[in-house]
Amino acid sequence: xxxxxxxxGTSGFFATYQDIVPLERIVYSYRMYVDEVLLSISxxxxxxxxxxxxxxxxxxxxxVYIGDPTSAASRRLGSDALMDNIVRSLDEE
Numbered sequence: 449x450x451x452x453x454x455x456x457g458t459s460g461f462f463a464t465y466q467d468i469v470p471l472e473r474i475v476y477s478y479r480m481y482v483d484e485v486l487l488s489i490s491x492x493x494x495x496x497x498x499x500x501x502x503x504x505x506x507x508x509x510x511x512v513y514i515g516d517p518t519s520a521a522s523r524r525l526g527s528d529a530l531m532d533n534i535v536r537s538l539d540e541e
Contacts, residue, residue, distance in 0.1 A: 457483040471496055480523075488513045488523065507531065 460481035467475040474494045480487045490511040497504040509527065513519045 460484070471498075486514050487519060505531075 461478060462481075463476050463478035465474065465476040467473065473496065475492070477489070477491045479489050488511050490509050492510075493506075493508045495506040495508075497506065507527070509523075511520060511523065513523070
């Protein structure tokens with residue numbers, strides 16, 4: 449997937465899904481680029497746990513950040529924002 453970051457160039461996100469078990473887990477790896485410069489390579493596990501009337505999601509990301517080691521902090525902020533968007537979307541249903 450390629451997109452534009454306003455004022456930050458063109459981003460690239462290329463993922464490969466290794467394991468999908470419905471209602472249990474998703475495991476994938478991805479490469480992230482900005483303007484065709486490799487920023488990071490990550491492996492992600494998303495686990496879903498039944499909690500009775502709801503569910504708990506555990507998101508684990510192991511990343512290698514190329515060049516700028518402080519980019520891990522901004523990736524964390526981005527991942528947190530994405531998870532917040534998912535929660536808001538589910539709350540609206």
